[in-house]
Amino acid sequence: MEEGLSRFIRACYRQEVDYVPIWFMRQAGRYMAEYRALREKYSLLTLCKTPELAVEVTLQPIRALGVDAAILFADILLPLESMGIGFDFAHGEGPVIHNPVRSLADVQALRVAPPEEHLGYVFDAIRMIRAALSGKVPLIGFAGAPFTLASYMIEGGHSRNYIGPKLMMRADPGAWSLLMTKLATVVREYLLGQIRAGAQAVQLFDSWVGCLSPADYQQYVAPYVKIIFDGLRAERVPLIHFGAGTATLLDHMKAAGGDVIGIDWRVPMDNARSQLGPDVALQGNLDPVLLMAPRLELERAVRDILRRAAHHPGYIFNLGHGILPQTPVDNVKAVVDLVHAYNGAK
Amino acid sequence: MEEGLSRFIRACYRQEVDYVPIWFMRQAGRYMAEYRALREKYSLLTLCKTPELAVEVTLQPIRALGVDAAILFADILLPLESMGIGFDFAHGEGPVIHNPVRSLADVQALRVAPPEEHLGYVFDAIRMIRAALSGKVPLIGFAGAPFTLASYMIEGGHSRNYIGPKLMMRADPGAWSLLMTKLATVVREYLLGQIRAGAQAVQLFDSWVGCLSPADYQQYVAPYVKIIFDGLRAERVPLIHFGAGTATLLDHMKAAGGDVIGIDWRVPMDNARSQLGPDVALQGNLDPVLLMAPRLELERAVRDILRRAAHHPGYIFNLGHGILPQTPVDNVKAVVDLVHAYNGAK
Numbered sequence: 001m002e003e004g005l006s007r008f009i010r011a012c013y014r015q016e017v018d019y020v021p022i023w024f025m026r027q028a029g030r031y032m033a034e035y036r037a038l039r040e041k042y043s044l045l046t047l048c049k050t051p052e053l054a055v056e057v058t059l060q061p062i063r064a065l066g067v068d069a070a071i072l073f074a075d076i077l078l079p080l081e082s083m084g085i086g087f088d089f090a091h092g093e094g095p096v097i098h099n100p101v102r103s104l105a106d107v108q109a110l111r112v113a114p115p116e117e118h119l120g121y122v123f124d125a126i127r128m129i130r131a132a133l134s135g136k137v138p139l140i141g142f143a144g145a146p147f148t149l150a151s152y153m154i155e156g157g158h159s160r161n162y163i164g165p166k167l168m169m170r171a172d173p174g175a176w177s178l179l180m181t182k183l184a185t186v187v188r189e190y191l192l193g194q195i196r197a198g199a200q201a202v203q204l205f206d207s208w209v210g211c212l213s214p215a216d217y218q219q220y221v222a223p224y225v226k227i228i229f230d231g232l233r234a235e236r237v238p239l240i241h242f243g244a245g246t247a248t249l250l251d252h253m254k255a256a257g258g259d260v261i262g263i264d265w266r267v268p269m270d271n272a273r274s275q276l277g278p279d280v281a282l283q284g285n286l287d288p289v290l291l292m293a294p295r296l297e298l299e300r301a302v303r304d305i306l307r308r309a310a311h312h313p314g315y316i317f318n319l320g321h322g323i324l325p326q327t328p329v330d331n332v333k334a335v336v337d338l339v340h341a342y343n344g345a346k
Numbered sequence: 347m348e349e350g351l352s353r354f355i356r357a358c359y360r361q362e363v364d365y366v367p368i369w370f371m372r373q374a375g376r377y378m379a380e381y382r383a384l385r386e387k388y389s390l391l392t393l394c395k396t397p398e399l400a401v402e403v404t405l406q407p408i409r410a411l412g413v414d415a416a417i418l419f420a421d422i423l424l425p426l427e428s429m430g431i432g433f434d435f436a437h438g439e440g441p442v443i444h445n446p447v448r449s450l451a452d453v454q455a456l457r458v459a460p461p462e463e464h465l466g467y468v469f470d471a472i473r474m475i476r477a478a479l480s481g482k483v484p485l486i487g488f489a490g491a492p493f494t495l496a497s498y499m500i501e502g503g504h505s506r507n508y509i510g511p512k513l514m515m516r517a518d519p520g521a522w523s524l525l526m527t528k529l530a531t532v533v534r535e536y537l538l539g540q541i542r543a544g545a546q547a548v549q550l551f552d553s554w555v556g557c558l559s560p561a562d563y564q565q566y567v568a569p570y571v572k573i574i575f576d577g578l579r580a581e582r583v584p585l586i587h588f589g590a591g592t593a594t595l596l597d598h599m600k601a602a603g604g605d606v607i608g609i610d611w612r613v614p615m616d617n618a619r620s621q622l623g624p625d626v627a628l629q630g631n632l633d634p635v636l637l638m639a640p641r642l643e644l645e646r647a648v649r650d651i652l653r654r655a656a657h658h659p660g661y662i663f664n665l666g667h668g669i670l671p672q673t674p675v676d677n678v679k680a681v682v683d684l685v686h687a688y689n690g691a692k
Contacts, residue, residue: 161670166635170643210591213611213633215650245556247593248612265559266594287559289512297516304561324507 006138008069012201012238012260012281014314020306021068022339023140024332025242026322027061028073032329034060044089048074054125055132062137064329066336069137069201070129072194074122076144076205077152079190082118083110083182085153100156102164104175112182115193122190123197130198140240141199143191145206146183146224153179162211169220180224188231195235203240204228204258207321210245217249222256229257240283244321254280264320269309281314286335288319291327295334302335306342352484354415358547358584358606358627360660366652367414368685369486370678371588372668373407374419378675380406390435394420400471401478408483410675412682415483415547416475418540420468422490422551423498425536428464429456429528431499446502448510450521458528461539468536469543476544486586487545489537491552492529492570499525508557515566526570534577541581549586550574550604553667556591563595568602575603586629590667600626610666615655627660632681634665637673641680648681652688 005013008021029035035057038047047053057073077087077095086098101107116123129139144152147165154164169176191202209221225241232239241258243249247267254261254276263272263284272282290301302317309315317339323332351359354367375381381403384393393399403419423433423441432444447453462469475485490498493511500510515522537548555567571587578585587604589595593613600607600622609618609630618628636647648663655661663685669678 161635163635163638163670163672166633167638170636170639210612214614216633245591245612248614248617266556266591268560268594271594287512287562289507289509290516292509292513293516324509326509 008138009200009238011314011316014281016313019340020310020315020317022317022336023067023069023071024323025319027067027071028057029323030325031323031327032060048078049121051121051125051128055128058129059132065333069140070133071140072126072142078119079186080153082113083186094158095152097152097156101153104172107175107179110182112185115190119190123193126194126197126199138200140201140203141191141194142203142205143187145204146180146187147221148206148208149183150179151208176220184224184227188228191232195237201238201240203242206243209243214248214252217252222252225256250275269305273312282309283316283318285320288321288324291331298331299338302338354484355546355584357660357662360627362659365686366656366661366663368663368682369413369415370669371665373413373417374403375669376671377669377673378406394424395467397467397471397474401474404475405478411679415486416479417486418472418488424465425532426499428459429532440504441498443498443502447499450518453521453525456528458531461536465536469539472540472543472545484546486547486549487537487540488549488551489533491550492526492533493567494552494554495529496525497554522566530570530573534574537578541583547584547586549588552589555589560594560598563598568598571602596621615651619658628655629662629664631666634667634670637677644677645684648684
């Protein structure tokens with residue numbers, strides 16, 4: 001595959017591939033001893049903001065697993081700092097936003113700055129990762145999607161019922177629209193910057209959007225996601241659109257944009273394919289918990305997914321959500337080998 | 347409606363009704379000042395275990411709202427005590443299980459006792475509620491479903507990723523099967539006891555089952571749910587089957603049992619109807635957060651649901667999940683009036 005497009009990029013564009021490509025959401029992280037060793041010395045934000053460290057963490061799973069793509073190590077909240085939102089990570093309990101966004105005035109105060117001003121360390125890391133990878137596998141950039149970022153900004157951290165964003169949509173639609181427009185602009189410019197720094201594909205993570213009804217998604221979220229995808233289309237890199245708990249949102253997500261739609265384990269891959277049609281690539285959808293299951297059970301689940309999905313060239317093996325900290329690395333590696341072997345046997 | 351079946355029961359059986367019936371999951375609870383006043387004096391478990399208090403709490407929303415059914419005030423974890431599981435409620439943070447179930451030995455040690463031995467206070471409350479209601483509206487009994495109860499027992503409380511139950515299914519299928527069989531027996535007997543004490547319908551709450559793939563649901567959950575519904579069918583009261591996040595499980599849930607299937611807000615009611623067919627009643631599906639939205643937005647959402655659902659007689663208005671503590675009572679009352687008025691205008 002040295003010549004031309006890599007297997008991963010080809011699959012994103014629904015071109016024939018020799019093997020089904022595979023990578024994992026959160027493939028760099030706490031489940032790896034090498035990562036935990038770095039985290040003993042550095043905070044999560046220090047890892048993100050020190051390009052040398054971000055490069056090292058990004059490469060750890062490339063060395064350990066044999067996956068078909070690298071994904072930039074970063075946190076989806078980083079662009080919020082450039083908007084004037086402060087946050088911290090409280091003892092592995094997830095983020096705590098210091099100044100949550102609660103009113104139109106709060107939204108109006110949010111800055112929309114060129115990403116180079118505050119996020120240059122991300123672009124530096126991308127350039128260094130590309131150099132270190134030297135074409136071995138492509139590098140995926142990413143950002144959080146407006147709804148997911150807005151949820152953090154309004155709720156002040158993880159949320160159970162998403163009361164804040166769901167009410168702002170309706171009680172103050174002007175504030176919601178301005179917030180989502182600002183976030184769409186920031187995310188679009190941030191992803192453009194990543195692509196220009198060398199990201200060969202980008203994934204938009206709308207991790208929490210599954211809390212919405214299809215009507216709410218269409219009215220209050222899709223237009224802003226579309227701003228991002230429309231703004232990236234001319235860049236000629238594959239665009240991946242991911243969410244979890246999205247069984248009833250998939251059609252709308254496809255319409256909002258993306259060459260590849262991420263599917264979680266609640267939707268069987270063959271159903272996702274018949275629902276979304278042949279003209280989009282799909283990525284997914286192993287339940288991350290299965291990476292902790294006995295090996296035979298894990299293999300059975302992987303084969304079942306391949307059977308449902310791999311007959312279409314536009315398919316990338318992945319999880320339905322990120323790798324969990326308790327995951328044994330050996331199981332992750334076994335899945336890579338199994339996916340590659342399955343395709344060899346085609 | 348004094349003669350014959352009530353509007354709610356008729357709708358459960360898909361018989362013509364004068365108005366669409368309405369009740370709310372968690373219609374008795376912290377959003378009501380009357381309830382909070384009692385909770386200042388008594389713990390949640392004291393309210394559940396003192397029939398006079400459970401009666402009072404059950405009746406509060408009947409007096410305040412004009413809903414078409416009462417639902418027993420109780421907690422889904424109560425039957426776990428009879429199995430030898432201790433638990434407590436930590437400062438409104440949800441339940442904490444003192445002795446979580448982690449091994450086959452733990453499962454083997456679980457008791458399956460006749461519900462009269464430990465849950466007589468529930469049956470007493472039901473008899474007293476029936477007397478107090480004196481036929482005004484029917485009384486719904488309920489229980490947690492085996493998967494949801496097993497999740498609490500294994501995880502020791504609320505869960506984010508349901509790692510424990512998902513791994514026990516696969517790593518120790520014998521323990522899982524025994525646990526689910528014991529829970530199915532306990533829940534079936536508990537609901538039979540409720541019906542015999544006077545419950546005129548019963549709802550099975552599988553609140554957390556939406557974390558599973560359809561294949562996992564079918565293999566590891568549905569057979570045990572079926573034991574319960576099969577065991578109740580001869581009782582000739584409507585059986586309601588509820589879960590949240592179940593867009594891809596609805597067919598399997600219908601097959602497992604229930605005269606009525608609960609739908610959450612992620613599935614538009616007309617889609618739920620075309621997916622499940624005409625031979626089952628549906629209940630749902632307002633997003634509980636909308637009860638906090640501006641009145642016009644709330645009314646718009648309620649009308650949209652009615653438009654999608656109310657043309658079929660087998661329809662009961664409800665939420666997609668329980669009422670949240672921050673909900674204004676006036677909004678809840680307004681929804682009751684709106685649903686009743688809509689039907690009057692048919």
